[in-house]
Each structure stands twice: as C-alpha cells, then as structure tokens.
Amino acid sequence: MGSPSIAARIPRRHPAPEPITRYDRRLSEILSHATEVFCKKGYEGASMRDLSRASGMSLAGLYYYFESKERLLFLIQKHTFTTVVLRLKARLAGVDDAEERIRIFILNHLEYFLHNQPAMKVLTHEDDALKNGFASELAAIKREYYRLCVGLVDEFKKVHGLQVSTRTAVMSLFGMMNWIYTWHNPRVDSGAEQLSREMGDVFLRGITAGARGRKGPLRKVSES
Amino acid sequence: MGSPSIAARIPRRHPAPEPITRYDRRLSEILSHATEVFCKKGYEGASMRDLSRASGMSLAGLYYYFESKERLLFLIQKHTFTTVVLRLKARLAGVDDAEERIRIFILNHLEYFLHNQPAMKVLTHEDDALKNGFASELAAIKREYYRLCVGLVDEFKKVHGLQVSTRTAVMSLFGMMNWIYTWHNPRVDSGAEQLSREMGDVFLRGITAGARGRKGPLRKVSES
DNA sequence: AGTCAATTCGAACGAACGTTCGAATGAGTC
DNA sequence: GACTCATTCGAACGTTCGTTCGAATTGACT
Numbered sequence: 001m002g003s004p005s006i007a008a009r010i011p012r013r014h015p016a017p018e019p020i021t022r023y024d025r026r027l028s029e030i031l032s033h034a035t036e037v038f039c040k041k042g043y044e045g046a047s048m049r050d051l052s053r054a055s056g057m058s059l060a061g062l063y064y065y066f067e068s069k070e071r072l073l074f075l076i077q078k079h080t081f082t083t084v085v086l087r088l089k090a091r092l093a094g095v096d097d098a099e100e101r102i103r104i105f106i107l108n109h110l111e112y113f114l115h116n117q118p119a120m121k122v123l124t125h126e127d128d129a130l131k132n133g134f135a136s137e138l139a140a141i142k143r144e145y146y147r148l149c150v151g152l153v154d155e156f157k158k159v160h161g162l163q164v165s166t167r168t169a170v171m172s173l174f175g176m177m178n179w180i181y182t183w184h185n186p187r188v189d190s191g192a193e194q195l196s197r198e199m200g201d202v203f204l205r206g207i208t209a210g211a212r213g214r215k216g217p218l219r220k221v222s223e224s
Numbered sequence: 225m226g227s228p229s230i231a232a233r234i235p236r237r238h239p240a241p242e243p244i245t246r247y248d249r250r251l252s253e254i255l256s257h258a259t260e261v262f263c264k265k266g267y268e269g270a271s272m273r274d275l276s277r278a279s280g281m282s283l284a285g286l287y288y289y290f291e292s293k294e295r296l297l298f299l300i301q302k303h304t305f306t307t308v309v310l311r312l313k314a315r316l317a318g319v320d321d322a323e324e325r326i327r328i329f330i331l332n333h334l335e336y337f338l339h340n341q342p343a344m345k346v347l348t349h350e351d352d353a354l355k356n357g358f359a360s361e362l363a364a365i366k367r368e369y370y371r372l373c374v375g376l377v378d379e380f381k382k383v384h385g386l387q388v389s390t391r392t393a394v395m396s397l398f399g400m401m402n403w404i405y406t407w408h409n410p411r412v413d414s415g416a417e418q419l420s421r422e423m424g425d426v427f428l429r430g431i432t433a434g435a436r437g438r439k440g441p442l443r444k445v446s447e448s
Numbered sequence: 449a450g451t452c453a454a455t456t457c458g459a460a461c462g463a464a465c466g467t468t469c470g471a472a473t474g475a476g477t478c
Numbered sequence: 479g480a481c482t483c484a485t486t487c488g489a490a491c492g493t494t495c496g497t498t499c500g501a502a503t504t505g506a507c508t
Contacts (some may be wrong), residue, residue: 023484042353044268048466060468060488069466125349127406129266168414168422171407172400179399182351189391198392206426225506247454272496284498285456293496 027065030055039118042127074134080119081141084112098156103200111192121181164207239432251289254279265343267350304343305365309338322380327424333401335416345405388431
C-alpha cells in the first residue's frame, strides 16, 4: 500500500535506453488529448473535468500521471519545444550556406507548426501561463532556440554585409511564423513547403539591402 | 426602487453630440483598470474580484456598469479596435502613394500598440475568448481592418507589378506587428517610429521582386 | 431640509474549480 | 486461489468563481 504514484512519478534517469512502458504510452495519450483541449479552450479556460472527459479517464485517475494541472501544461510545452529544437539541429547539420540554413530554420518551424497545430498553439499562446520553476525551465529552451536563430541571421548578415537590427529581424520572423495559428486554414491555405518559401523570400529579401548598393531603405521607388 | 441600472445601460443613440456624463467617465476608468488586469492575468485567469480590487470598487458595484465579465472584455476590445481603425482612416486621407500608405498603416498600428500595449495585448491575445454575438460583432471590425490592409497591399502590387500572395503577405505583416507584445521592452527596444520603419523596410522589400528583373526569389546568392 | 434617482456596497447564492483519499479493479507471479 | 503491485475510480474536500439582491449611501435639485 502507500502511495503508488510516488514511485511512478520518478523521472527516468537515462533518457537514452528508454523502454517504452505502458505508463509512458498512457501518459502520452493523455498529453495528446489534453493538448487538444488546451488548444480549444485555453489553459485557464480548460478544467480538469474537461481533460477527464476528453481522455476518457476519471478525474482522480489523471492525477496518477501528473501532480498538477500546471505540470501537465509544462510537460506538453516542453515536449513540443524540445522536439522542434531537436529536429532543427538534425536538419542543420552539414549545411553551410547561410541562406539555406535560414530557409531550413523556417521550413522546420512551419512544418512542425502545421503538422502539430494544437501543440504549437498551446506552446505559443500559453506562453506565460506557467509560474516560477516551470516557467524558467521553459524559458531556457526558448532562449536557446532564439539564440540559434540569431546566430543564423548574424551569419547571413556577415556574408552579405548587412546592417539591419538582428533583434528586430528575428522577432519579426518569429512573429510571421507564430502568428500562423490565428489564420491558417488547411483547406484554403498552402502547406508548409510553399509557405516557408514565401516567408523565406519576404524575410531574406526584406533584410537584404537594395540591389545597387543603395544603403538606406527603399525610398520613393521611382516608376521608371 | 426598481432596477436603476436598466436605464443606465441603454446605449446612447447618437454618438456624435455625446455629453460626457459622470457615468461615462466612471465606466472608462473601470475599463482602463480592467485592461491592465486582463493584460497581466489573461481574461479567464482574471477574476471579478481582481477587477474589483484594481478599480477600487466593490464587486457588486461593478455590475452597475456592465452585465457580465464577457461584456466587459467586449467593451474593451471594441473600443480599442474602433479607435485604431478610426485613426488609420484619418491618417490615410489625402495620401495617394501606395508605399506611403502601407507605411502609414504600419506606423499607425505600431504606434497605438506601443502606446497602449495592455489594451492591444488584450485585443490580440484574447482573440477568441468571446462567444457568439460578441464574437461576431468584433469579427466584423477585424474583417474591415484586414480588408483595408489587403486593399493597400493589392494597390502596391499593382503599381509595382508584383505577384506575391496577398493573403500570405498581409498575414505575415500582421504577425510581425502583433507579435510585438511578446517581446518589446520599452527600456531596450526602439520606439514606434523606428520599428515601423524597419518593419516597413522588411515587408516592402520583401514583397518586391529582385532588382534586375529576376522574377523568382533570390536563390543561391553568389559571393561575388 | 426634503426628495428622488443615481450609485455603491455587504452578504450571500449555487455552481464549478483543482486536488485528495481510501477503496475498488486489473494484470502478472507464485 | 492467494499475494502483490500498478492502475483507476467514486466521493468528497475546501476554495474560488460569476452573479444577484436589498439595503445603504451619495449627488443634484427644489
């Protein structure tokens, strides 16, 4: 007897040789159902009873798998973000061209976004829903992702001798990409490949100075 | 006796010759305090007791000014959005140049955003928090604003003979601009004028085809 | 001072919230 | 069948939620 859930909650020590247990499978089922609910009703707006109904498990049963609603959101966000970063690093390996690397970054982001829209909406929309410990651990991953993108843009700037503000450029790029969850309709809008090509064009041309060595922004584009 | 609030809730018929009553003044005070709270804790996360504390009025007293928490959010969002559209139209009047009109659009949006950050965060972040009637009335304003921007971009495309997808371009622009509430720090980042210049540069150069008549996106920029 | 309506409030309503607990199941081993 | 541990559940905990109501207070006008 005693509290069985205590042993079950002990995290795995070695993430590498992980045998996929029944516990792990059940947990990720719950996470995926919860993601849908959080996406539809928001973190604060979704109740534990909503999650219970969606995952087909009793209210009390859920607490065998995580100790609080906040930790549940944390698990979802961390898994989503970690996966995105992991895939990105794999895709960047071996590619040297600065432009191509930025295009890979955009494609990776949009592809995962469109194929896991609910998870990515929860990640971006419920950005500051977590508190203290949870928040800071997630902020660390976010900062790594941001820095990585800054590195790509800085490299591109160096190669092309540009002077735009990296911070503004990167934040604008994130804005373009993350805003997608508010408007993208799979039945109307194009897929990740075309969208990332379009946004890549806008972004790369956008931060590249005018062709004939004119330094300033395009001003009074003559009609000739 | 009787319910005094019923008469008070009747909306003004003629918005033009409106005498600013004590009621109106008090209401907008409450709205501005509520905006701060919604901004900090989110719509669902903020309780009526939070709003009561922030505005220095009793819990019951609030209900003299609006009949539900949802209507309160609606009033905030509608007022904010209407003001932005109104200012924009005034600024666009008399300006014919397509590029200049887009730059005015961006400046107007960012300027209001940065000077009324809490209100604009509530407007963009609590986008789908409203239900049914409230939601559709707000969606109408949003659609008008969107169409207006589409018109500006289409005109720019026509003048310059461009072929980019208007929808993707406009949505990317909104993404760049609206994402600001997640990262802008007044003590570090530049103001509305410079930001709108930078974003305007990125966007306008971005949707403009390569300089030497090359039609496609910049590809394999040679290092020569 | 007295009157009437506009405004504000304390106290409470029922409902829903996140979480807990002990008992009931399920699955695997003797 | 009996023992064990992992998993699930019904029922309830105390708290907070949005909202209401009748009474008290205020402000404007005679």
